[in-house]
Amino acid sequence: NGHTVSAKEDIITYGGIVYVNPKTTFNLCDCTGGGKICGSNAQFLGGGVTNRGTFNMYSCEISGNMTPSYGGGVFCDANSLFRMCGGEISGNDAHVGGGISIYEGTFYLYGGKIAENESTYEIVGGGGLHIGSKAKCYFYGGEITNNRYGGNITEFSKEVSGGVYVLYSSESTVIGGNVVIKDNINDNNYSNLYLPKGITVTLDPSNPLRENAYIGVITEDKPTYDNPFVDITEPNDEDYRQFFHSDDPEYEVI
Numbered sequence: 001n002g003h004t005v006s007a008k009e010d011i012i013t014y015g016g017i018v019y020v021n022p023k024t025t026f027n028l029c030d031c032t033g034g035g036k037i038c039g040s041n042a043q044f045l046g047g048g049v050t051n052r053g054t055f056n057m058y059s060c061e062i063s064g065n066m067t068p069s070y071g072g073g074v075f076c077d078a079n080s081l082f083r084m085c086g087g088e089i090s091g092n093d094a095h096v097g098g099g100i101s102i103y104e105g106t107f108y109l110y111g112g113k114i115a116e117n118e119s120t121y122e123i124v125g126g127g128g129l130h131i132g133s134k135a136k137c138y139f140y141g142g143e144i145t146n147n148r149y150g151g152n153i154t155e156f157s158k159e160v161s162g163g164v165y166v167l168y169s170s171e172s173t174v175i176g177g178n179v180v181i182k183d184n185i186n187d188n189n190y191s192n193l194y195l196p197k198g199i200t201v202t203l204d205p206s207n208p209l210r211e212n213a214y215i216g217v218i219t220e221d222k223p224t225y226d227n228p229f230v231d232i233t234e235p236n237d238e239d240y241r242q243f244f245h246s247d248d249p250e251y252e253v254i
Helices: none
Strands: 005-006 019-020 025-028 036-038 050-052 054-055 061-063 066-070 074-076 081-084 088-090 092-096 100-102 107-108 112-115 129-131 136-139 143-145 164-165 170-173 180-182 193-195 214-219 244-246
Touching: 019 025, 025 193, 050 054, 066 074, 100 107
Parallel strands: 005 036, 019 050, 025 054, 036 061, 050 074, 054 081, 061 088, 066 092, 074 100, 081 107, 088 112, 100 129, 107 136, 112 143, 129 164, 136 170, 143 180, 164 193, 180 214, 193 214, 214 244
Antiparallel strands: none
């Protein structure tokens, strides 16, 4: 109802402001607008929220939190479930997953904004969202925009995503609906949805991409003269050029 929950000092335990225990459900709803969870400097896993149960976010703002670990705004651990239906996760800062780190849990993005967050680790990125090796993520709506990688630029960090980083062995990244992933930055270059070698996304036939969907993509594998194609989805006969767009201007989606 428009109130702010904030931290007054550095937090040395999990979850700077909210800690959701296993087998517990936390519903976040701000009926009047203007409510915030903000101002935490947690030293370990989850600047604003650490989720080990079920977290349903309908509105409110999680902003201005930070951690030198995973998940500046929200960290989701093993067996957790996070449904984001609205609200905003913005202006958070972390080593990995500036906005959100889904370490091993399941994440559904239905609406809301993940924006203007920052990660600083030069090998594993995700200024907006980091998807861990055992995570499952479903993107059906909402916006992931204007996030960035803000660490040192080295040979290792050139393709670390400012937007969404899918770790090399993620089990499932499903896309549909009207999701928007664009205008995320690494060293002044677009770096939206980063797919490591051999990783593709799955398109949901029960919730197909719609008119306003936009997904910028950059891949670790690069087209070559001998092998000019790099898959970003599973094999199909559809034309998705209106939805998927190459972050690298030297390549195009066909």
